[in-house]
Amino acid sequence: MKSVSVIMPLHNPNKDLxxxxxxxxxxxxxxxxxxxxxVNKGLGLADSLNYGIKKAKTEIVVSLHQDCIPATxxxxxxxxxxxxxxxxxSVSKVELPYELWNKFDLVAKVMSAKEQKIETPLLDExxxxxxxxxxxxxxxxxxxxxxxxxxxxxxxxxLKKLGEIAYPDCKIIHNHIHAxxxxxxxxxxxxxxxxxxxxxxxxxxxxxxxxxxxxxxxxGWLFFLANYPYIKVGVSSLLWIPLSLLNNLLYSxxxxxxxxxxxxxx
Numbered sequence: 001m002k003s004v005s006v007i008m009p010l011h012n013p014n015k016d017l018x019x020x021x022x023x024x025x026x027x028x029x030x031x032x033x034x035x036x037x038x039v040n041k042g043l044g045l046a047d048s049l050n051y052g053i054k055k056a057k058t059e060i061v062v063s064l065h066q067d068c069i070p071a072t073x074x075x076x077x078x079x080x081x082x083x084x085x086x087x088x089x090s091v092s093k094v095e096l097p098y099e100l101w102n103k104f105d106l107v108a109k110v111m112s113a114k115e116q117k118i119e120t121p122l123l124d125e126x127x128x129x130x131x132x133x134x135x136x137x138x139x140x141x142x143x144x145x146x147x148x149x150x151x152x153x154x155x156x157x158x159l160k161k162l163g164e165i166a167y168p169d170c171k172i173i174h175n176h177i178h179a180x181x182x183x184x185x186x187x188x189x190x191x192x193x194x195x196x197x198x199x200x201x202x203x204x205x206x207x208x209x210x211x212x213x214x215x216x217x218x219x220g221w222l223f224f225l226a227n228y229p230y231i232k233v234g235v236s237s238l239l240w241i242p243l244s245l246l247n248n249l250l251y252s253x254x255x256x257x258x259x260x261x262x263x264x265x266x
Contacts, residue, residue, distance in 0.1 A: 003033040004080055004129070006062045007052030010040040013066040017175055021069050028076040046143035046151040049125065053135055060084075061132050063125040064172070070127070071095070071171040079129045082166030088134035089159050092127035093171040094119050100175060107180035110239045111187070111247065113229050120167055122206070123156035127172035134162050145200065145263040150193025157201060187247060188254040191215070192266040195258030214248070215255035221248040 006025060010018075025036060037055055039048040053061055060083050062076070070076065075092070082090040101109060101116040135141075138158035141151045159165055178186075195215065198208045205211075214220040224244035230237040258264050 002060055002080075002084065003035060003058045004030070004060045004062055004076065005035045005037055005052070005056035005058045006064055006076075007037045007039065007049060007056065008064050008066055009043075009045055009048035009052070010038055010066050011042075017069075018066060021064070021066070024070050024073075025064075025076075027073050028070065029073045030076040030080070032080075034076070044143060044147050045125070046141035046146055049151075050140045050143060053132060053140060056132060059132055060129060061135070062129045063127070065126045065174075067176040068094075068126045068172040068174055071173055075127070075170045075172065078168045078170035079127065082164070082168055083129050083131055086164065087166040088131050088163035089123060090129040090166045090168055091121060091123050093167075093169075094121060094124065094126050094174050095171055096174050096176075100177065104178050104183075105180055106236060106239065107243065108178035108183040110233060110236055110243055111180075111183050112178055113233045113237075113240075114227075116229075116232065118171065122153070123159070123165065124152045126174060127170075130159075131163075134159060137162060145196060146193055147264055148193075148266070149189045150197050150258075150264045153193070153197050153205070154200075157204060184246075184250065187250045189264070189266050191251040191254030192258040193264040195255035195260075196262060196264045197258075198255075199259045199262045211255060215252045215259075217249060217252050220252065221245050224248050224251075 025034060037052045039052045049063055060080055079090050079092055095118045096115050098116060138155060142154045146154060194211050197205050198211055214223050221244060224247050228240055254266060
């Protein structure tokens with residue numbers, strides 16, 4: 001197996017969690033050399049990833065967020081295998097464990113209920129492997145149009161034109177603890193990035209039409225109301241009725257600001 005560089009952008013990380021992640025990386029059952037590149041320079045996410053990519057001397061680079069822990073010691077081996085077989089990128093499944101989600105404050109818990117599952121993102125950088133040459137050919141992560149959200153979708157669109165993006169059976173555990181304030185901010189950032197992406201790529205953007213519908217005040221509220229795991233949340237889901245209206249308005253603000261500016265700025 002080939003040497004691999006694991007790039008970890010850092011921003012006020014939890015020191016105990018960071019130690020657990022580093023320990024997990026060292027214990028991976030991967031026969032090649034693992035080089036950990038921690039980027040803690042006060043840069044944005046795209047800039048931090050690009051710094052690490054440029055610094056890496058290996059053919060394969062892996063992005064791992066500072067709050068994501070490999071689920072098993074076979075994670076890296078399974079993630080990298082498709083790259084060694086010719087894929088341009090490989091994406092981990094992501095799980096927000098019930099035990100962690102259940103510790104969120106009430107507002108954050110209700111707002112993030114749909115994420116309490118195992119997801120297979122198209123490409124979200126939480127735990128992804130890449131062929132470095134493909135990233136360079138794609139122009140690296142777009143740090144001009146995306147500050148804190150959207151650069152992952154942008155890279156997915158660029159990489160899928162260059163080759164296969166694989167989705168192996170490996171998983172990382174997302175250990176980010178949300179509070180109401182940062183959850184609300186995250187909603188605006190994500191919608192802001194999606195609005196910019198729709199403006200830049202139009203119909204090429206997956207479910208662009210859904211993003212537009214969700215960004216229409218009041219009309220979009222119906223979508224937020226209808227697509228919610230009420231049973232999972234139980235009685236607390238009643239709070240989703242006013243929160244879903246807030247979500248609709250936050251989404252509308254973020255989306256149209258990104259769409260009009262043609263870049264993610266929040």
